[in-house]
Amino acid sequence: GEDVEQSLFLSVREGDSSVINCTYTDSSSTYLYWYKQEPGAGLQLLTYIFSNMDMKQDQRLTVLLNKKDKHLSLRIADTQTGDSAIYFCAESLYTGKLIFGQGTTLQVKP
Amino acid sequence: SAVISQKPSRDICQRGTSLTIQCQVDSQVTMMFWYRQQPGQSLTLIATANQGSEATYESGFVIDKFPISRPNLTFSTLTVSNLSPEDSSIYLCSVGTSGGAYEQYFGPGTRLTVT
Numbered sequence: 415g416e417d418v419e420q421s422l423f424l425s426v427r428e429g430d431s432s433v434i435n436c437t438y439t440d441s442s443s444t445y446l447y448w449y450k451q452e453p454g455a456g457l458q459l460l461t462y463i464f465s466n467m468d469m470k471q472d473q474r475l476t477v478l479l480n481k482k483d484k485h486l487s488l489r490i491a492d493t494q495t496g497d498s499a500i501y502f503c504a505e506s507l508y509t510g511k512l513i514f515g516q517g518t519t520l521q522v523k524p
Numbered sequence: 525s526a527v528i529s530q531k532p533s534r535d536i537c538q539r540g541t542s543l544t545i546q547c548q549v550d551s552q553v554t555m556m557f558w559y560r561q562q563p564g565q566s567l568t569l570i571a572t573a574n575q576g577s578e579a580t581y582e583s584g585f586v587i588d589k590f591p592i593s594r595p596n597l598t599f600s601t602l603t604v605s606n607l608s609p610e611d612s613s614i615y616l617c618s619v620g621t622s623g624g625a626y627e628q629y630f631g632p633g634t635r636l637t638v639t
Contacts, residue, residue: 445626456616457567457630459525464626502566510555510620511582512628514566 416440420503420515427523432490434518436503439484443505446479447512448488451500460488460501490520498522526551526619528631536637537607544603545634547617552597555620558590561633562613570615573600607638 417439426432438446443465449457463470463477463486470477476489490497503515527550537543547556556573570590571579579592594600604611614633621627 447628449630456632457618459627459629462626504567506626506628510557510572510628511569512557512559512567512618514568516566 416505416507416513418503418505418513418515420501420518422516423519423521425521425523426493428493428495430493432488432493432497432520432522434488434490434501434503434520436486436488436515437484438486438503438505438513440505440507440513441481441484442507444508445506446477446486447502447504447506448475448477449502449504451502451517453499457502493520493522495522495524525627526553526621526629528617528619528629530617530631530634532634533632534635534637536639538639539607539609541607542603542605543607543634543636544601545615545617547600547602547631549598549619551621553619553621554597556594556600557618557620557628558592558600558602559616559618559630560613561616567616570602573602573617604636607636609638612636612638 419437447462448460474491478487500517502517504512531546558570559567561567570585571581573594591603616633618630
């Protein structure tokens with residue numbers, strides 16, 4: 415079946431790197447996404463990666479995809495207090511439907 | 525990217541009534557979706573809004589409870605009918621751009637509280 419798993423909580427110090435991990439089960443996923451949700455706000459698309467890619471870098475964000483293990487990670491370099499939010503991993507099916515993980519709450523301590 | 529607006533941003537409704545949520549996009553898009561985010565939970569797809577035809581509903585969601593309209597490529601509505609406290613959630617529309625669904629953007633959401 416379709417399932418996406420994430421750890422629920424991550425705490426880091428300001429200036430450190432954060433790594434948020436995600437696993438998924440559907441091998442037919444086309445794209446994998448990372449979204450950010452701040453309190454009371456909607457979802458902000460951070461980045462996405464095509465399922466045939468291994469890595470994608472966008473400024474402070476690095477996405478790594480291990481398709482064999484169905485493992486996705488998001489690394490945030492030089493984490494700032496403004497990065498505190500819930501981060502959702504999602505996989506897309508060919509229909510466009512997104513399957514979301516439970517979300518990882520990132521706490522950045524000054 | 526697409527700019528998506530939703531109305532209302534929040535509402536408090538009584539049990540047994542209905543709420544209609546509007547989603548407006550600033551450009552024509554192929555795909556529009558409606559998601560539900562229950563308190564403290566992740567997002568679940570309710571349905572795909574199809575332009576000119578009936579919406580495609582996910583398992584566990586039915587048209588009588590969640591009727592959807594999509595009269596054109598920039599607008600859709602979701603109605604949540606016969607409200608109960610269990611319907612208290614955030615409802616979000618999303619759109620797929622660039623000729624496919626690989627870039628999906630979300631509206632700000634509508635926070636519904638049912639008393």
